[in-house]
Amino acid sequence: MADGLSKTQLAALKNLLVKRQSELKALDDEGANWRGTVELDQQSVGRLSRMDALQQQEMAQAEARRRTSDLARIDIALKRIAEDEYGWCAECGEPIAYKRLEIDPAAALCVNCAR
Numbered sequence: 001m002a003d004g005l006s007k008t009q010l011a012a013l014k015n016l017l018v019k020r021q022s023e024l025k026a027l028d029d030e031g032a033n034w035r036g037t038v039e040l041d042q043q044s045v046g047r048l049s050r051m052d053a054l055q056q057q058e059m060a061q062a063e064a065r066r067r068t069s070d071l072a073r074i075d076i077a078l079k080r081i082a083e084d085e086y087g088w089c090a091e092c093g094e095p096i097a098y099k100r101l102e103i104d105p106a107a108a109l110c111v112n113c114a115r
């Protein structure tokens, strides 16, 4: 059986997760402010730009949903770090390649199981 992550690798990935988590949270705050603005402006804008605003609002909401699910994945990854289960595939129990985790530190499955 192959080795898991080294302490250095684990620390680097944890940093990545924490950094991404705070970035996502900051974006979420920004989005919340922005959505409020659209609602306030609705009475003063014409029909076309209102449709634009609604469309943009929908896009912002879709992005917000994606951020929420990304944050949930990061939460799970951080929990798995705390429980010493991070870096091992949740499906087959084999180590997840560091290269893969560098790209997606919240990945819970190895390349084979994610397919």
Ligand SMILES: [Zn+2]
Binding pocket: 089, 090, 091, 092, 093, 094, 109, 110, 111, 112, 113, 114
């Ligand atoms: Zn696996």
